[in-house]
Amino acid sequence: xxxxxxxxxxxxxxxxxxxxxxxxxxxxxxxxxxxxxxxxxxxxxxxxxxxxxxxxxxxxxxxxxxxxxxxxxxxxxxxxxxxxxxxxxxxxxxxxxxxxxxxxxxxxxxxxxxxxxxxxxxxxxxxxxxxxxxxxxxxxxxxxxxxxxxxxxxxxxxxxxxxxx
Numbered sequence: 001x002x003x004x005x006x007x008x009x010x011x012x013x014x015x016x017x018x019x020x021x022x023x024x025x026x027x028x029x030x031x032x033x034x035x036x037x038x039x040x041x042x043x044x045x046x047x048x049x050x051x052x053x054x055x056x057x058x059x060x061x062x063x064x065x066x067x068x069x070x071x072x073x074x075x076x077x078x079x080x081x082x083x084x085x086x087x088x089x090x091x092x093x094x095x096x097x098x099x100x101x102x103x104x105x106x107x108x109x110x111x112x113x114x115x116x117x118x119x120x121x122x123x124x125x126x127x128x129x130x131x132x133x134x135x136x137x138x139x140x141x142x143x144x145x146x147x148x149x150x151x152x153x154x155x156x157x158x159x160x161x162x163x164x165x
Contacts, residue, residue, distance in 0.1 A: 031081045035090055037097035048102040048112035054091045055119040062086060117144040125165055135165045
């Protein structure tokens, strides 16, 4: 027992020393926001579509959540708020989840005959003057469906929506 006491004492001291180095951050925790699609009814289709990473407006290629104020003349970021990944990756995942067809990422290994290019024109809350009150949510996406064998543009359209948050 006398030989065991020094070993136990060393283990306890090592454990306590490790606890002493843990410090609490005074910064508030970051809130992580994500986009979840309603599970669509998939249509029967044998052809897959590769969904490219969306092209983002300047300032939106980050995991930080951006907002425009003063009629779009000033850009800022929400403090302590972030996406789980860069917004282009979050949007790509959302588009794939929302698809009513077989949609995959470029690195999926699927040899799909079509490619979907997405340009995010607008994706933001807009406040009248300050980040107080109710924001207007603005979303605008341009979709381009490309035949991968001929590189021919098959379809090109833009969807836009504005609504109170």
